[in-house]
Amino acid sequence: MIDYAKNIQAFYERDDYKALAGQSGATAVEASFKDLTYIPRKTKPLPGMMAGTMLQEFALQPAQPTALYLHIPFCNLRCSYCNFYRNPFEAEQVEEYVQALLAELDFLQQQGVFAKQRPEAVFFGGGTPSVLNPAQISALLNKIHSAASLADNCEVTFESSIYDLSADKLDACIAGGVNRFSFGVQAFDTHLRRSLGRLNAKEEVTGKLEEAAAKGVKVIIDLIYGLNGQTQAMLLNDIGTALACGVSGMDLYKLQILPKSPLGQAIAKGNIKYEYNDRMLAEMFVAADALLAEQGAKALSCCHWAMREDERSGYNTLVKSGANIITCGAACGGHMGMYNYMKTMERSDYVKKATSGQYAVMGMGKHNENYLLLEKLSGQCDAGKLDFALLKQYSDADWESLLAPLLEQWELLDLLYAVDGKYYFTAKGKYYYRQMDRVLLTAAECALYGKPGLMEQAGQKMMGIMKNMK
Ligand code: SF4
Structure with missing residues (x-):
């Protein structure tokens, strides 16, 4: 049994959340979370x-x-x-x-x-x-x-x-x-x-x-x-x-x-x-x-x-909602079932492999059972509307309560507003939606898994560096 309420405290104890809570004005979210790179914690790398x-x-x-x-x-x-x-x-x-x-x-x-x-x-x-x-x-x-x-x-x-x-x-x-x-x-x-x-x-x-x-x-x-x-x-x-x-x-x-x-x-x-x-x-x-x-x-x-x-x-x-994406070609990534994958970057390597009956994948990852929950949450963020009732089929947690302090802070910053239990992004919120998405996913992963361990933090840091180098 997951203690979501206890786990998510690891998120509210983060320095970048505390900085957000201490600030006001349109750019507070930018200032607080500007260095946050979201790397899924539980995707297992595979060759x-x-x-x-x-x-x-x-x-x-x-x-x-x-x-x-x-x-x-x-x-x-x-x-x-x-x-x-x-x-x-x-x-x-x-x-x-x-x-x-x-x-x-x-x-x-x-x-x-x-x-x-x-x-x-x-x-x-x-x-x-x-x-x-x-x-x-x-x-x-x-x-x-x-x-x-x-x-x-x-x-x-x-x-x-x-x-x-x-x-x-x-x-x-x-x-x-x-x-x-x-x-x-x-x-x-x-x-x-x-x-x-x-x-x-x-x-x-x-x-x-x-x-x-x-x-x-x-x-x-x-x-x-x-x-x-x-x-x-x-x-x-x-x-x-x-x-x-x-x-x-x-x-x-x-x-x-x-x-x-x-x-x-x-x-x-x-x-x-x-x-x-x-x-x-x-x-x-x-x-x-x-x-x-x-x-x-x-x-x-x-x-x-x-x-x-x-x-x-x-x-x-x-x-943006976790559907299967079957890809053909070089230098593109997709998702099938529980896996995501990246195809080879080099055109000539792709041509050689595709014409000899291989699916030219250079690297892949396997998700865990929370993948769809996180994808649906991210998809809601992309749409500028959070409706936590729609997450019930993917999770037994009360996401509205767990995320309440963050949502209240975003309301104060004029990034979103609530109507009948749903949260709509303001125009300013739509401008910041990518950053809000990374923050929400980080918070949700804390609720699911607690604070990342040292090995996990090191792995995330390394993947973040590689992601920023691309
Ligand atoms: S150079 Fe880049 S942005 Fe311009 S058409 Fe090609 S892929 Fe698109």
Whole structure:
């Protein structure tokens, strides 16, 4: 029998919690927990060669929420803020990679991975999937349909840049069942876009969005806030431009300054000075959130808004609620049953393994029985709404009582508010949701397992260092 109330005291005794409790103002949560890296405590590391066991166990599982992800790690251009850029476009390498993806889909089907699971979402991500030519797009979509029985109304999303989704690629996607396009617009202002390495002018961007929307498919865009040279007025203007183009949904992301990106390196060397602090970024986000609400957009999460009824952001919702994510490709991670896994980072290694009948996993972990509880809690945080009654099927603990001191503190900081036993994030809370997520999961793990032991702390520290090095 777990003594949750006693265990969670280890969380309330943490210095970063005490610092939070002693502070007020919008940035208290940032100041208190800024160095907190959440590393799951009870995931057991396993070597990648155990992938066969994972596939065998997964093939026997009853049907569960599942998505399929295909990673296309090629880009024609490198964006200044990007850490994920891996391979410049090279036609022969892309063709070789597509053949490996086709072989991998066949292999997964033969292993029985799709026998009981019907993917509710398929996502082509990258990199830039729109580097594929129409024949490659059709081949992959046809293979997916023959290998797996997709759920009715399966959401099939294709991530694309503006500059290389030609009319024939667009048509190949739609003919193969793509019903949702996600464009990484980031900003509409031509000058600002070019400073990021995105060459299309505003008029070309709006033209491409309108062309896709006119086909009747869903058109989603990403916008970034906090770019040097971008004022709040420019951000709000961009939201207005997107709505005028008839987009179906929008993601709004804070600029992440990643150390290995060209932008991160330029800032580190002092060649560029970053203009914004946390308070300014929070103000920008709050203004954008208010405008979207005023325009009738529905917030599906802390960073995604829907402009039409049938936009559900299915893939992201599945990812953030513990669903199975079957991945094809290099340098991408997923989750099957009780395991998570990471595929090999190197394209050539992936091609060699996928074409010789191996699932190219470089490392994996096995969860314990609390995995779904923690994933559901994290998913609620991502959605900006905590409803502890929904956790009852995963745990016998009274989470509302256990977390009450933290929730009260967050109410005082105007990060959330309570209505009828549910907790809704304010706009400020939505701005801080990633940090609140790490804090909540850390608190929940304390309630489940008590204070981490010395070995556990050392292991977490090591994994945290490795995570920050990526
Ligand atoms: S942000 Fe996307 S499109 Fe730009 S370089 Fe990175 S992976 Fe490629």
